[in-house]
Amino acid sequence: MASGVVSAARCERWITTASGSNAFKGSCTGNAAKESLFSFTPAKDGTLHVVLSSMTDQGVYIRTNCADEKSEIICVDKAFMGQDEVFDVPVTSGVPLTLFVDGFKPSESGAFTLNLTLM
Numbered sequence: 001m002a003s004g005v006v007s008a009a010r011c012e013r014w015i016t017t018a019s020g021s022n023a024f025k026g027s028c029t030g031n032a033a034k035e036s037l038f039s040f041t042p043a044k045d046g047t048l049h050v051v052l053s054s055m056t057d058q059g060v061y062i063r064t065n066c067a068d069e070k071s072e073i074i075c076v077d078k079a080f081m082g083q084d085e086v087f088d089v090p091v092t093s094g095v096p097l098t099l100f101v102d103g104f105k106p107s108e109s110g111a112f113t114l115n116l117t118l119m
Contacts, residue, residue: 017058017101017109024100026061028075033103037066040099040116042091047119050076050099052085054112057104060085066098073097077104091118 020034042048052060059077063069076087091097099116103109 017103017112020109022106024102025069026059026075026077026100026102027069027072029059029061029077029104030100030102031104032106034106034109035100035102036112038099038101038114039066039096041096042093042118044118045093046091047088048091048097049088049117049119050086051115052101052112053115054101054110055082056110056112057081057108058085058101058110058112059104060087060114061100061102062089063098063100064095081108 017034017036020036022032022034024035025031050060057080061075062073063071064073065071074089076085079085101112101114
């Protein structure tokens with residue numbers, strides 16, 4: 001799992017779910033699909049603007065506790081393959097988050113770009 005505290009206003013990460021696990025699922029995506037996980041601790045209160053770009057049908061969900069499905073604060077998988085998932089979520093300084101990028105179904109793994117902007 002990639003981790004780090006992002007103190008700058010913007011962070012972008014390119015990676016793939018093809019080599020991820022299939023141990024997790026969100027309320028809107030991830031049924032036996034592979035996922036990639038990222039830890040993020042906001043350096044200030046604000047709004048996290050998230051853009052997921054992928055040529056496959058992937059979504060994003062965020063938890064305040066990686067292992068606890070009930071700690072999910074948002075799950076977004078509205079766009080189809082090749083279309084960006086774009087959303088905003090309020091965040092609190094110092095509260096760790098785990099971001100999951102997960103395929104809609106097992107065949108929907110692959111490269112993606114995850115762009116985070118803390119506003």
